[in-house]
Amino acid sequence: MASEKELTERILEARAAKRALRIRGGGTKDFYGNEPRGEPLDTRAHAGIVEYEPTELVITARCGTSLVELQALLEKHNQMLAFEPPHFGAGATLGGCVAAGLSGPRRASAGALRDFVLGTRIIDGGGRELAFGGRVMKNVAGYDLSRLLAGSLGTLGLILEVSLKVLPRPKAERTLKLELPQAKALESLNRWAAQPLPITASAWEDGELSLRLSGADDALRAAAGRLGGETLAPDAAAAFWRDVREHAAPFFAGEAPLWRLSVPSNAPAIELPGAQLIEWGGALRWLTTNADAATVRAAAAHAAGHATLFRAREKAAGAFAPLSPLLARLHRDLKTAFDPAGIFNPGRLYEGF
Amino acid sequence: MGDALPKVELQRTVAAKLREFLPGRAVLWEEEDTRPYECDGLTAYRQVPMVVALPETEEQVQRVLRACHSLGVPVVPRGAGTGLSGGALPPGEGVLLSLAKFMRVLRLDPLARVAVVQPGVRNAAISDVAAPFGLYYAPDPSSQIACTIGGNVAENSGGVHCLKYGLTVHNVLRVRGFTIEGEPVDFGSEALDSPGYDLLALAIGSEGLLAVTTEVTVKLLPKPEAARVVMASFDDVQKAGDAVAAVIAAGIVPAGLEMMDRPATRASEEYARAGYDTEAAAILLCECDGTAADVEAEIAQVREVLARAGATRMTVSASEAERLRFWSGRKAAFPAVGRISPDYYCMDGTIPRKRLGEVLRFIGAMEKKYGLRCPNVFHAGDGNLHPLILFDANDPDQLRRTEEFSAEVLEKCIEVGGTITGEHGVGVEKINQMCAQFRPEELEMFHAVKRAFDPKGLLNPGKAVPTLARCAEFGRRHVHAGKAAHPELPRF
Numbered sequence: 044m045a046s047e048k049e050l051t052e053r054i055l056e057a058r059a060a061k062r063a064l065r066i067r068g069g070g071t072k073d074f075y076g077n078e079p080r081g082e083p084l085d086t087r088a089h090a091g092i093v094e095y096e097p098t099e100l101v102i103t104a105r106c107g108t109s110l111v112e113l114q115a116l117l118e119k120h121n122q123m124l125a126f127e128p129p130h131f132g133a134g135a136t137l138g139g140c141v142a143a144g145l146s147g148p149r150r151a152s153a154g155a156l157r158d159f160v161l162g163t164r165i166i167d168g169g170g171r172e173l174a175f176g177g178r179v180m181k182n183v184a185g186y187d188l189s190r191l192l193a194g195s196l197g198t199l200g201l202i203l204e205v206s207l208k209v210l211p212r213p214k215a216e217r218t219l220k221l222e223l224p225q226a227k228a229l230e231s232l233n234r235w236a237a238q239p240l241p242i243t244a245s246a247w248e249d250g251e252l253s254l255r256l257s258g259a260d261d262a263l264r265a266a267a268g269r270l271g272g273e274t275l276a277p278d279a280a281a282a283f284w285r286d287v288r289e290h291a292a293p294f295f296a297g298e299a300p301l302w303r304l305s306v307p308s309n310a311p312a313i314e315l316p317g318a319q320l321i322e323w324g325g326a327l328r329w330l331t332t333n334a335d336a337a338t339v340r341a342a343a344a345h346a347a348g349h350a351t352l353f354r355a356r357e358k359a360a361g362a363f364a365p366l367s368p369l370l371a372r373l374h375r376d377l378k379t380a381f382d383p384a385g386i387f388n389p390g391r392l393y394e395g396f
Numbered sequence: 397m398g399d400a401l402p403k404v405e406l407q408r409t410v411a412a413k414l415r416e417f418l419p420g421r422a423v424l425w426e427e428e429d430t431r432p433y434e435c436d437g438l439t440a441y442r443q444v445p446m447v448v449a450l451p452e453t454e455e456q457v458q459r460v461l462r463a464c465h466s467l468g469v470p471v472v473p474r475g476a477g478t479g480l481s482g483g484a485l486p487p488g489e490g491v492l493l494s495l496a497k498f499m500r501v502l503r504l505d506p507l508a509r510v511a512v513v514q515p516g517v518r519n520a521a522i523s524d525v526a527a528p529f530g531l532y533y534a535p536d537p538s539s540q541i542a543c544t545i546g547g548n549v550a551e552n553s554g555g556v557h558c559l560k561y562g563l564t565v566h567n568v569l570r571v572r573g574f575t576i577e578g579e580p581v582d583f584g585s586e587a588l589d590s591p592g593y594d595l596l597a598l599a600i601g602s603e604g605l606l607a608v609t610t611e612v613t614v615k616l617l618p619k620p621e622a623a624r625v626v627m628a629s630f631d632d633v634q635k636a637g638d639a640v641a642a643v644i645a646a647g648i649v650p651a652g653l654e655m656m657d658r659p660a661t662r663a664s665e666e667y668a669r670a671g672y673d674t675e676a677a678a679i680l681l682c683e684c685d686g687t688a689a690d691v692e693a694e695i696a697q698v699r700e701v702l703a704r705a706g707a708t709r710m711t712v713s714a715s716e717a718e719r720l721r722f723w724s725g726r727k728a729a730f731p732a733v734g735r736i737s738p739d740y741y742c743m744d745g746t747i748p749r750k751r752l753g754e755v756l757r758f759i760g761a762m763e764k765k766y767g768l769r770c771p772n773v774f775h776a777g778d779g780n781l782h783p784l785i786l787f788d789a790n791d792p793d794q795l796r797r798t799e800e801f802s803a804e805v806l807e808k809c810i811e812v813g814g815t816i817t818g819e820h821g822v823g824v825e826k827i828n829q830m831c832a833q834f835r836p837e838e839l840e841m842f843h844a845v846k847r848a849f850d851p852k853g854l855l856n857p858g859k860a861v862p863t864l865a866r867c868a869e870f871g872r873r874h875v876h877a878g879k880a881a882h883p884e885l886p887r888f
Contacts, residue, residue, distance in 0.1 A: 098641040099748055099779075100649075121647055150588065157594055158566050171837045179746040180778035181563065181818035183552045183601045184826070184833055185861065186845050190565070190597035194589075211647035214693075233507045237531060239621040239687060261689035307586040309508040326588045348587040363591040369579050374592055376848035380841065392592065 046089075047172060047203060053084055054201065055170040058384045066197040066388055068107060069134025072143045074354055076196050076391045077362045086138050086201070093204060094178065097122055101161060101178050103206040106138025113137055117209055125153035125210040127244075129288045138202045144194020147288040148244035148255065151236075151308070151323035157193035159208045165192065165200035168382030178206045191377070197388040198396065199381040213243070213257035218280035221252045221272035225312045225321070228252045232324045233309045240266050246287050247321040248294055255284060287322065290354075294320045297331050300355035302339050304328040306348030313342050329353075336360030363392065403489055406469070407446045410491060413463045414449055418456060422497075424448040433492050436477040436484040437539075438825055440741075440789065445472075445486030452497040454580070454610050461608065462578035464491050470857050471576065473604045475515060475547035478539045480742055481823030483550060483603050483859055490854075493608065495546050501525050502611070509616045510569060510586060515546025515609045519553075522614060531616035534561035537819070538727050546609045552601030554819040556652045556726065557683075559777035561617070563819070565600040570613035573599070575606075576855045586613060598845070603821050603860040606849040620685035623651065625722045626698050628707040629676035633657055636678040637752035639705035640776045643682065644749075646701050648694060652683040653777030654726050657756070660733070660771035660784070661725070667732035670725025673709055680707075680776065681722055729773045730784070737769075737786035741798050745809030746780045746818035758808050759783050766797040780818035781809070807832050822860045830860075831867035839864060 057064045063081030073079060090107035097120040104113055110130055117123055127147030128140045141163075146155045162176030176182055176189035192199055223231060228247045235242055241262055244255035254270065256263045267274060275283065286292040295301065299317060306313070308325035317332025332339065336352065337360075343350035349364040366374060371393070378385070378396040385396060401409065407425055414423045424430050425447045434442040451457045464471045470490030477484055486492040498514035501522070505511075506529035511522055519540040522533040536555035537543055543553070549571055554563045561567070570584040584596035599606055630636035636655055643650060656664065656679055661672040672679055680702070684694040699710060713719035725732075733740045747755050756772065763770050769786045785801055787794040806816040806829045816822070816829040830839070842861040846853065862870070 096748075096750065098645045099750065100644060101748075144594075154562065154566055155589065157597055158562065167841070173835075173838050173841055175838065177746075177813070177815050179748060179814050179818070180559065181554055181746045181775070181780045182815040183819060183821055184815050184817050184830060185822075185838070185842055186606075187552070187565070187597050187601050188841065188845070190594055193594060193597075195593055199593075210649060214647075230507075233509075237506060237509055237529065237618050239618045241687065241690070258686065259690045259693040261693065262687040265687060265689055305587040305589050307508055307510075308588075309505070323588060347585060349585070349591050351591065366592055367581075369575070369581055370592065370595070373581075373595065373848055377593060377845065380844035380848055 047166070050084070050089065050201060050203070051166055051170050051172070054166055054168070054386070057386045058168065058170065061384060062386065063389050064386050066142070066201055068136030068139035069132060071130060071132030071135045072139055075143055075362070077358055077394070079391055080389055081386070084201070087136060089203065092116065099178070100180070100209055101206055102209050103178055103204060104137050105204050106136060106202045108137045110135040110137055110140055118212070121212050122209045123212045124159065124207065126150055126156045126159055127288060128156060129290070131289060137205060141193055141202055141205050142195065142197045148246065148284050148322060151245070151326060152243045153210070157190045160189050160193050160205065161208055162206040163189040163192050163202055164204040165202050167200045168384055168386055172203070176206065180208060196391045198378060198392050200387065215258065215260050215263055216280070217256045217263045217267060218275040218283065219254045219256070219267060219270055219272035220275060221254070221270070222250060223247070223252045224250055228321070229309070229312065229325045235270070236308065236324050240270070242324070244284060245322060245324050253283060255280070292320070294318065294329070294331070299331040299333050301353045302330040302332065303351040303353040304330055304343045304346070304348055305351070306343060306346040310346035310348065313346055315339060315342050340364055361394065366393070403446065406489060410447050410464070410467060410469055413467065414447065414460060414491070417459045418449060418451060422450040422452070424450070433474065433477070433486055433494070436474070436479045436482060438480055438482040438485070438823065440795070441482045441485050441824055443486050443488050445492035446489050448492045448494060450494045450497055454574070457493070457608060457610055458574050458578045458580070460491065460493055461574050461576055465577050465852070465854060468852065468854070470854050471608070472856050473546070473550070473608045475544035475550070476518070476542050478543040479547055479551060479821065479823065480744070481817070481821040481825040483821050483823035483856070485824050487857065495544070495610070498546070498610065506531060508586065510613050511616055512611060512613045513545055515549070515612060516544050519543050519545060519548055526616045530619050532619050533614050534567050534617050535564050538730060545612050545614065549600055549609050549612055550602065550604045551819065551821040554775070554780065556654055556723070556775060558775070559653060560649050560651045565597055567615050568596070568600060568612060569615055571596060571599050571609055572611035573607035573609040576850045576852070581607060603823065604856040605846055605860055606855070608855070620651070622688040622691040623683060623685035623719060624691055624695050625681055625683045625713045625719050626695060626702065627672070627711045627722055628680045628682065628702045629673040629709040630678050630680070630706060631676065631708050633678045633756050634753040635706045636680055637749065637776070639680060639702055639707065641749055642701050642705045643698060646697060648697060648701070650682045650698070650777060651685040652681065654681040655679070655774040655776040656726065656729065657772045659769065660729055660773050663736050663771055664725040664729050664732040667735055668725040668728040670721050672725050676708065681726060726773065733771055733784045733786065738788040738790070741785040741787060741802060742820070743781065743783045743785070743802050743805055744817045744820040745806050745814055746778070747809050747812050747814035749776070749779045751812040751814070755781065755808060755812060759805060762801050762804055766801045768794065768797055768801060770801070775818070778818070779814065803829065824859055827859070827862045827866070828870045830862050831870045836864050836867065839867065
């Protein structure tokens with residue numbers, strides 16, 4: 044296990060030499076964000092579960108812990124990471140998962156990764172070990188800097204340890220397939236979400252809507268009766284949601300740049316060239332297109348959302364939607380607070396820090 | 397400039413400046429008008445504000461902030477003033493900025509399931525306007541009939557249903573506000589995420605130190621089809637605590653899971669007549685909600701688990717009226733305790749659930765040590781304790797004993813791996829205990845974050861995060877157990 048001391052020394056050296064560090068776990072999300080820069084700082088040796096007591100609904104683990112192993116441990120106790128994080132490869136680590144901040148199909152019903160982050164221990168750009176939040180469900184002492192770290196792409200500090208809230212796995216699940224054109228699917232998804240239905244994932248593509256229901260058997264039967272459609276075999280259903288989550292579905296296979304449009308769930312169909320796959324009850328629209336970045340970003344902004352250039356051979360337009368001048372200034376000032384020398388993952392989130 | 401002028405002159409200057417754009421009734425400085433603002437729900441701390449501003453438009457808020465910023469005058473935002481940690485304690489030489497006139501629900505979209513509300517809208521009022529659409533706003537602090545959403549955002553308020561439905565941070569999509577410089581800023585959006593750092597999560601729970609909230613977009617959830625409560629009695633507090641763990645271990649996440657000890661049920665029963673078993677050492681209220689089928693299955697499972705855990709009596713709510721009656725006793729616990737004692741002091745520590753027995757025994761020992769009674773109500777599902785110390789504020793010695801009692805309990809919470817505040821905030825009340833929970837370099841980081849938003853430190857100064865000098869002073873007076881004994885241990 045790489046000791047905290049070794050990691051701290053690497054950081055202090057880099058700071059003294061003004062050299063950038065590229066914090067990296069399994070490298071499964073190298074594609075995400077802007078081009079990584081700096082000498083790699085491998086976190087994988089700093090691994091292991093620190094504390095896991097199923098009845099507390101909290102797990103604490105080190106950054107290099109394999110996400111596969113962590114989830115297997117939870118499954119053994121009939122629990123799960125409810126935000127259903129994508130791995131994007133076999134070597135995904137907990138630290139990378141939290142730094143990327145991405146959530147999977149269950150997000151619209153269960154919440155995002157950041158919603159489950161209870162506490163972190165980090166090393167900041169000054170080589171200081173800092174702890175924020177804790178291992179309890181409710182904690183409002185101090186600013187919520189743990190949630191700020193979720194999705195910060197390693198630009199604020201090296202995440203040493205994370206405590207996450209975990210939840211019991213659903214008693215049963217069932218996946219339905221319905222034929223619905225896009226506009227009708229969007230309308231239905233929003234209408235259903237306003238009713239007490241146990242929908243925990245949705246994916247629409249090319250006239251076909253898949254819905255996952257979770258809960259007690261009787262509840263699923265009742266809901267399936269109301270929603271209609273065909274029930275998928277359990278194995279096929281599990282494979283389907285895994286492929287959506289991991290971008291292994293055929294939709295994601297093309298050469299065209301992949302965009303992630305995050306919009307209000309009831310935003311009307313977004314008219315852009317290319318193909319779309321819609322998740323999160325309408326709030327997440329994956330788009331493969333050769334349309335230029337300005338066009339895609341304008342369409343997302345028009346829908347009151349934002350567009351991320353998720354996977355593409357080149358990201359000259361920037362992976363993330365530009366910030367307003369005030370928000371950009373706040374980002375730079377927060378970066379300076381955590382990492383005054385600017386050594387952590389420079390440019391990965393936005394150019395300039 | 398604030399330091400240079402005597403207070404009377406500063407008061408005149410600030411009031412005159414605000415009168416340039418606020419009507420006369422919206423700028424208060426006569427003591428008879430400003431005294432009602434001298435404290436929030438933490439009445440032990442009082443300070444008559446120099447000037448109170450009551451703007452009613454965003455533009456007026458902006459101009460108040462610009463004026464104060466240019467004069468170097470502190471600003472303290474205030475909602476309904478129900479906060480329990482003194483977060484809205486006025487500045488002696490600054491402006492208390494009341495958002496009480498921001499009372500409108502601006503938009504409710506039943507299809508998108510969002511409501512856009514002004515910060516002075518009461519928590520319960522949101523659910524009231526959403527009810528015709530079968531929707532509601534989930535966080536339900538006990539003060540929900542009075543507290544406002546702006547204050548909920550400042551404190552990241554919870555309630556009795558947050559194990560399943562989360563805190564304010566999980567139920568708010570967007571906060572619009574103004575920086576101390578008067579610049580408008582949006583944290584979050586009506587999409588589920590925003591590019592860059594999660595400033596929405598940072599803003600929520602920041603106790604009014606980073607920006608002044610003028611608009612909040614909340615998520616609305618469909619009202620569960622059914623909800624029922626199991627009320628279970630235990631002849632031992634530890635058994636009740638173990639029963640909570642057993643419920644969780646069975647894979648159940650109840651909508652609410654509350655515990656009250658006998659002193660608390662007795663006080664509450666006299667006042668609210670909820671039908672509590674006042675002979676039991678502790679009672680648990682366990683609510684299951686969802687589809688009718690889910691609720692039936694879960695209630696059966698909960699009954700079985702609680703019976704195995706040693707429940708001596710169980711009642712399941714048979715109607716919605718009965719369910720609400722069971723909750724009424726819990727929600728009325730604070731006022732009920734207020735009736736049996738001249739004053740009470742509410743604590744808000746959170747602990748890992750497995751340490752409950754130990755912490756309750758510790759509280760029992762403190763009752764003897766300080767000669768003060770302390771009923772306990774407990775958000776058992778999420779480990780959030782609300783011990784209520786009974787005292788008489790007119791007796792200075794009782795007040796002192798109460799403060800020492802609560803300080804010891806909060807430090808015990810830290811020692812067992814918990815926190816000094818689960819949902820009420822630090823404010824001025826727990827500022828010394830922040831020195832016990834965080835190390836100097838962590839506090840420095842909080843100050844650095846504050847400077848990113850408010851370099852001059854004018855917004856709600858002196859709250860939430862202690863200065864290092866204050867901690868040094870506190871440490872000299874008060875060396876405490878947990879941390880000082882094991883400085884080598886990482887604690888979080």
